[in-house]
Amino acid sequence: MVSIDVHNAYVDFPIFDAKTRSMKKRVLGKVGGKISSDQKVPIIEALHDVSISLREGDRVGLVGHNGAGKSTLLRLLAGIYEPTRGSSRIVGRIAPVFDLGIGMDPEISGVENILIRGLFLGMSAKEMEKRVDDIAEFTELGDYLQMPLRTYSTGMRVRLALGVVTSIDPEILILDEGIGAVDAAFLNKARDRLKDLVKRSGILVFANHSDEFLMELCDTAIWMDEGHVKKQGSLREVLTEYKGRDPFENMSQEGLERLGIEPATTTNGGE
Numbered sequence: 001m002v003s004i005d006v007h008n009a010y011v012d013f014p015i016f017d018a019k020t021r022s023m024k025k026r027v028l029g030k031v032g033g034k035i036s037s038d039q040k041v042p043i044i045e046a047l048h049d050v051s052i053s054l055r056e057g058d059r060v061g062l063v064g065h066n067g068a069g070k071s072t073l074l075r076l077l078a079g080i081y082e083p084t085r086g087s088s089r090i091v092g093r094i095a096p097v098f099d100l101g102i103g104m105d106p107e108i109s110g111v112e113n114i115l116i117r118g119l120f121l122g123m124s125a126k127e128m129e130k131r132v133d134d135i136a137e138f139t140e141l142g143d144y145l146q147m148p149l150r151t152y153s154t155g156m157r158v159r160l161a162l163g164v165v166t167s168i169d170p171e172i173l174i175l176d177e178g179i180g181a182v183d184a185a186f187l188n189k190a191r192d193r194l195k196d197l198v199k200r201s202g203i204l205v206f207a208n209h210s211d212e213f214l215m216e217l218c219d220t221a222i223w224m225d226e227g228h229v230k231k232q233g234s235l236r237e238v239l240t241e242y243k244g245r246d247p248f249e250n251m252s253q254e255g256l257e258r259l260g261i262e263p264a265t266t267t268n269g270g271e
């Protein structure tokens, strides 16, 4: 059974080369974790006393302002960072998708990159061999799949990367912003594959700034603020408090239809 348990975890980054030269005017900081300078070396407190328990079937969206600690938390949940203090216990095979293009080699072909990227995401060579034709078809890259990756445009690389990412069978799927940054037309095509991917995953943790995208893939959320968990609950509840308005309010007609929500439910006692 997959699970993630984080107890009273802190992640600190000591900064050994912080500049001591003061500025003429003190600038008030609004983003980022707290910087403590009681010690000789300034320390950025990226995560502060975080406790989270996730189980099979949990689909969690991560929201918060720039520097709130979302990426650091994702890295902690993926086992990439160890807590400076506190504990984290992760049971299950993790597929961390922080950057779609990571692990791609420009000198080898598209097909070879599909296989290697799959291994990087925890699949076996045999499993990837079985999936390669389906991925190739999805990307619509045709003969380009035999060409070195350096000949691809940015969008072509994204197609390849998204094809691989949506073909894996992760027990724990950790998705960072990047995946929402692909071109809208192709994302539409990838939407069903992404949804299937999430259905196959034991646990999903997904950091994204788009309400629509979050609502499509997640049902609960965690709001990070200055390195700590400010609120945890249903996605709608957390988004409403974080944004100061109901996320359904400004959603496009198409978005509402896709989520299977009647537009009338978003207005106050509307027809």
Ligand SMILES: Nc1ncnc2c1ncn2[C@@H]1O[C@H](COP(=O)(O)OP(=O)(O)OP(=O)(O)O)[C@@H](O)[C@H]1O
Pocket: 013, 031, 032, 033, 034, 044, 045, 046, 064, 065, 066, 067, 068, 069, 070, 071, 072, 073
């Ligand atoms: N490798 C690092 N070294 C030093 N400080 C870091 C490092 N990574 C993150 N931080 C700091 O930790 C805090 C949290 O950063 P993090 O990247 O987790 O925020 P975020 O919520 O993902 O932000 P954004 O939405 O801007 O990507 C910030 O203050 C940042 O400066």
